[in-house]
Amino acid sequence: MAAIAWPDDLPVTLTIAGLRGQYKDPVIRTDMDMGPAKTRRRYTRPPKQYSGTIVVDEAGRQRLEYFYRITTGYGALRFAFANPQTLELREYRFTAPPDESGTGDGLYAVSLRLEEL
Numbered sequence: 001m002a003a004i005a006w007p008d009d010l011p012v013t014l015t016i017a018g019l020r021g022q023y024k025d026p027v028i029r030t031d032m033d034m035g036p037a038k039t040r041r042r043y044t045r046p047p048k049q050y051s052g053t054i055v056v057d058e059a060g061r062q063r064l065e066y067f068y069r070i071t072t073g074y075g076a077l078r079f080a081f082a083n084p085q086t087l088e089l090r091e092y093r094f095t096a097p098p099d100e101s102g103t104g105d106g107l108y109a110v111s112l113r114l115e116e117l
Contacts, residue, residue: 014112019084024115058106
């Protein structure tokens with residue numbers, strides 16, 4: 001399990017509303033001159049990518065920014081996070097920087113793109 005833990009003062013997982021999850025394609029396909037394409041598995045356990053949001057106040061936004069920039073080295077390092085569907089702790093890493101948008105009432109909806117490893 002990753003040595004870095006998701007901050008306790010941030011939401012435990014992504015919200016279910018608008019959550020998207022998709023496995024990375026684990027199959028390599030090679031076209032042949034004749035007949036069907038040859039296929040093989042690239043890896044035994046394909047990573048699953050999630051995109052979703054968390055809602056935080058200004059302090060939470062700053063805490064998430066610190067976690068992304070400093071703690072995980074702009075997303076290069078793995079961290080322990082609750083799977084949004086099962087709530088089991090798993091290893092994740094960022095696949096894109098957090099995308100912040102204000103909700104108009106002092107809160108921020110922060111879109112996260114994560115990869116379960």
